[in-house]
Amino acid sequence: MQSDARMDEIRDGLSEVECDVLVLGGGTAGPMAALRAKKKNPKATVILLEKANVKRSGAISMGMDGLNNAVIPGYATPEQYTKEITIANDGIVDQAAVYKYAENCYDIIQELDRFGIRFQKDENGEYDVKKVHHLGTYVLPMPNGETVKKALYRQLRRERILISNRYMATRLLTGPTGRVAGVIAFNTRTAEFIVVKAKAVIMCMGAAGRLGLPVSGYLYGTYENPTNSGEGYAMAYHAGAALANLECFQINPLIKDYNGPSCAYVAGPFGGYTANSRDERFIECDYWSGQMMQEFYQELVSGKGPVYLKLNHLQPETAEHIEDILHKVERPSRGRFHENRGTRYAQSMIEMHISEIGFCSGHSASGVFVDDFARTTVPGLYAAGDMASVPHNYMLGAFTNGAIAGEDAMGFADGHDFESFDAGDVAAEQTRIMAPTTREDGLPPNQIEYKVRRFVNDYLQPPKVTAKYEIAQRRFAEIRQDAEERMMVRDAHELMRAAEVWSILDCADMAAYASLYRTESRWGLYHMRADYPERDEDNWRCHVLLSKKDGEMHCEKRDVAPYIVPISDEEMGAYYRQRITATA
Amino acid sequence: MPLANTPTSVPVLVDAEKCIADKGCTVCVDVCPLDVLRISEDTGKAYMKYDECWYCMPCEADCPTNAVTVTIPYLLR
Amino acid sequence: MMFEPVGDDEVELLIERLADGDPEVRRVALIELANTAQPEAVAPIAKAVEDPDAGVRLQAAISLGEFDGFEAAEALGIALVDADARVAQAASDSIAELKAPEAAAALLPLVEHVSGFVRASALRGLKALRHPEALAIGVKAMKDPEPGVRAQAVGVVGYLKAEESLPALIAACRDADAEVRRTAAGALAFSKSPHAADALIGVLADEGWAVRECAAETLGKSRFDQARGPLAGLLDDDVWQVRVKAIRSLGQLKAKEAVDRIAQSLHHEVSNLRKEAAAALGEIADPAALPHLEALVNDPDPDVRKNVRWALSRIGAATG
Numbered sequence: 001m002q003s004d005a006r007m008d009e010i011r012d013g014l015s016e017v018e019c020d021v022l023v024l025g026g027g028t029a030g031p032m033a034a035l036r037a038k039k040k041n042p043k044a045t046v047i048l049l050e051k052a053n054v055k056r057s058g059a060i061s062m063g064m065d066g067l068n069n070a071v072i073p074g075y076a077t078p079e080q081y082t083k084e085i086t087i088a089n090d091g092i093v094d095q096a097a098v099y100k101y102a103e104n105c106y107d108i109i110q111e112l113d114r115f116g117i118r119f120q121k122d123e124n125g126e127y128d129v130k131k132v133h134h135l136g137t138y139v140l141p142m143p144n145g146e147t148v149k150k151a152l153y154r155q156l157r158r159e160r161i162l163i164s165n166r167y168m169a170t171r172l173l174t175g176p177t178g179r180v181a182g183v184i185a186f187n188t189r190t191a192e193f194i195v196v197k198a199k200a201v202i203m204c205m206g207a208a209g210r211l212g213l214p215v216s217g218y219l220y221g222t223y224e225n226p227t228n229s230g231e232g233y234a235m236a237y238h239a240g241a242a243l244a245n246l247e248c249f250q251i252n253p254l255i256k257d258y259n260g261p262s263c264a265y266v267a268g269p270f271g272g273y274t275a276n277s278r279d280e281r282f283i284e285c286d287y288w289s290g291q292m293m294q295e296f297y298q299e300l301v302s303g304k305g306p307v308y309l310k311l312n313h314l315q316p317e318t319a320e321h322i323e324d325i326l327h328k329v330e331r332p333s334r335g336r337f338h339e340n341r342g343t344r345y346a347q348s349m350i351e352m353h354i355s356e357i358g359f360c361s362g363h364s365a366s367g368v369f370v371d372d373f374a375r376t377t378v379p380g381l382y383a384a385g386d387m388a389s390v391p392h393n394y395m396l397g398a399f400t401n402g403a404i405a406g407e408d409a410m411g412f413a414d415g416h417d418f419e420s421f422d423a424g425d426v427a428a429e430q431t432r433i434m435a436p437t438t439r440e441d442g443l444p445p446n447q448i449e450y451k452v453r454r455f456v457n458d459y460l461q462p463p464k465v466t467a468k469y470e471i472a473q474r475r476f477a478e479i480r481q482d483a484e485e486r487m488m489v490r491d492a493h494e495l496m497r498a499a500e501v502w503s504i505l506d507c508a509d510m511a512a513y514a515s516l517y518r519t520e521s522r523w524g525l526y527h528m529r530a531d532y533p534e535r536d537e538d539n540w541r542c543h544v545l546l547s548k549k550d551g552e553m554h555c556e557k558r559d560v561a562p563y564i565v566p567i568s569d570e571e572m573g574a575y576y577r578q579r580i581t582a583t584a
Numbered sequence: 585m586p587l588a589n590t591p592t593s594v595p596v597l598v599d600a601e602k603c604i605a606d607k608g609c610t611v612c613v614d615v616c617p618l619d620v621l622r623i624s625e626d627t628g629k630a631y632m633k634y635d636e637c638w639y640c641m642p643c644e645a646d647c648p649t650n651a652v653t654v655t656i657p658y659l660l661r
Numbered sequence: 662m663m664f665e666p667v668g669d670d671e672v673e674l675l676i677e678r679l680a681d682g683d684p685e686v687r688r689v690a691l692i693e694l695a696n697t698a699q700p701e702a703v704a705p706i707a708k709a710v711e712d713p714d715a716g717v718r719l720q721a722a723i724s725l726g727e728f729d730g731f732e733a734a735e736a737l738g739i740a741l742v743d744a745d746a747r748v749a750q751a752a753s754d755s756i757a758e759l760k761a762p763e764a765a766a767a768l769l770p771l772v773e774h775v776s777g778f779v780r781a782s783a784l785r786g787l788k789a790l791r792h793p794e795a796l797a798i799g800v801k802a803m804k805d806p807e808p809g810v811r812a813q814a815v816g817v818v819g820y821l822k823a824e825e826s827l828p829a830l831i832a833a834c835r836d837a838d839a840e841v842r843r844t845a846a847g848a849l850a851f852s853k854s855p856h857a858a859d860a861l862i863g864v865l866a867d868e869g870w871a872v873r874e875c876a877a878e879t880l881g882k883s884r885f886d887q888a889r890g891p892l893a894g895l896l897d898d899d900v901w902q903v904r905v906k907a908i909r910s911l912g913q914l915k916a917k918e919a920v921d922r923i924a925q926s927l928h929h930e931v932s933n934l935r936k937e938a939a940a941a942l943g944e945i946a947d948p949a950a951l952p953h954l955e956a957l958v959n960d961p962d963p964d965v966r967k968n969v970r971w972a973l974s975r976i977g978a979a980t981g
Binding site for chain 1: 586587614615616617618619622633634636637638639640641642645646654655656657659660661
Binding site for chain 1: 663664665696697698699727758760788789791815816819820822844847848850851870871900902905931932933961962963964967
């Protein structure tokens, strides 16, 4: 280990390694992809590259308190789940990938169980699945889910996956035919570059969670792990991959100021719920969706606001048991937050709010476009987890689709040789990344980042207004120019933050561009366009794919693949009508 | 260099008495997702160098000697 | 360093550091040894449970939780009787992580230990291993003087789902300790025997609300028809959470005769109860519930309205 002074010192360096399958991101999907690729071909070389440290990286850094979408025989069927997701996503779903997830996820649960990840079981040792949603039964609690990352790490070391921590990938390398050739990355503690040549690359780089600014104004107080700053989205875009439905933002309910998840899935089975200031339940919507968030938002700004998590009607022992889970597993600092405020769940309701915007398919549908084998539109390039377009995927989706990606990517690598790439691309990328190190004077990355994200809140947070979006695009262009000409850093750590600024800017631009393209409202609050307030089934019952064409941002429509689980108009309509309001 | 130094109250506290970073331990520095902790050249103990905390707590939970305490950043408190 | 160390000599280098005179250096070496996740690391870590320094022993007990098998379990058994309470607790927690069947052989002798903490910890570890020999041992331990041991013993027996353990589980439903009674009631879920049903019905009168709640839920899950009357008797329980479970079970049992009593809960101030009552009335689908449900179509709670609407459509379909 280097001493402190030398640790963040910027050094020159460029090395090259090669592997069969390269996995970018060691959070949830990444470890599973790497393990499955290695299992498929134990002789092949698999590298797992991680910006932080695989031990505690990604959205589930500390743990996870439950599976929200487990399709377990006897409780739910793949058909039922696929239908539910299609309806919750207003019909814009390629069902093959959702169905495949639903068919495979139970095997993955059992595999994770063998890894030592603990799911709730009843007194006979059977999975204790809970019904939280109105129709299906999908929730498998994990009151001891704090060991998830430890168990994954142990598995990776046991299988001798090559783990490379503290390397931040910034651009994919592609060959003359557009096929993926590898990646360029730099060490976040020394600024030394590395080129990893790979026959296939799996991106598991998480949500774009550092896009909007949290209400606290603290740059890192985000809903998502702030290391997930959208590199996956930006890199896929620059490599020419298509990104799907980015206008379907992620916005989540959360504990106000603390900005962590409210965990309705934990409290629900015990009888806790989201209430308005009159202690009343108000959410009409069945499944977690943009529609649900719209109802939440409307209640917040109505005379019945704010919104609370209500547990104080439960027996004190029950409320304390919920506190114990919520303060121990997923975001344990939550207990400290409540302690400072003097809030006890058994006594008072807990104020909630909505999150800043982001891209994340884990909770919504914005992601790099993939098929049911996790293949992107770039040959040899895969995506899984929160950054891939399979909607409402959550943690179990990341594991399951990570496994699917790992297996298919190794198959691809086995059938291909290395793709060539232009050495000039590497040099150009080094110059681009290192530019802030060449200045004696200028703007630090944190200030540039704050400004971008403040404008994201001011102009992009729904309801979406065309003229405000156009102002945002002009502001982003100005800030981009500032960053190009004046951003400066003093050490390798700050260089990482500078590189993240580029991802955040790219994501802000993509969020604006995709939102303006879809001239209708859909997915409730996620794409609520004040000047196009109606859903337009005739023109917009389709995906919107965003990609880079001739160096410019471009959007096009893509048909939704024919459903494999048919849904009658009546069922779809029943969903829209089902939001029964009291007439009294 | 025309950059000001703005003070900030750091959320991660390290008890130097308990910290064994000087014996080769790097657990908290390793596990931090934001990579904000370092080991001081002067004291040989861990400290928070960059105020970029997600108050996620692996540094505290994984510390073998219970030397680390994560508090909620003041702006959120 | 480009990659996390994966070389075969890594474990050996760390083992050398375990001989260092400084206990904190030994402790750091143990952490890194556990990180390797290699089977060769188990033996040196296991040896460290007898280190003179308590901090080192604590780390060894924690680190062994990253491994599995007989050797790790045996060393954890030593740590379990450590004079330092933190070491013993860490060993107990690590024992609960064991999954390999062969680990049971190291735990079985400990269930006779003089310390209740050791007995409870051994049983806690045996539970998930589902070792056949653990059945007789678990049944015996259900008579242990210490309630913490008895609760773990019920856990072991419940996981084995053996009809022959019914008398013991039924007896445990009358244990002096509420947590033992609750666990035993939940463990009876596997059995379809009328004796299990009778025992669970008896538990509906338990003084602990969580125990009653568990019995009410289990009776519905197991579809014990004979519980319909006793469950209906629970509908004026002081704790609404108990009533929720009784109502849900009555719905599962299609208890037509309980419709009027269930309908009384449609007016309870806690909407969870109204919601559950509407759902149960829909499950039962008896037209007698119609007037009660129709009065609730404009309930302020959307979930109640949804369930009322659903129940009305079910009754409509049933009556054609």
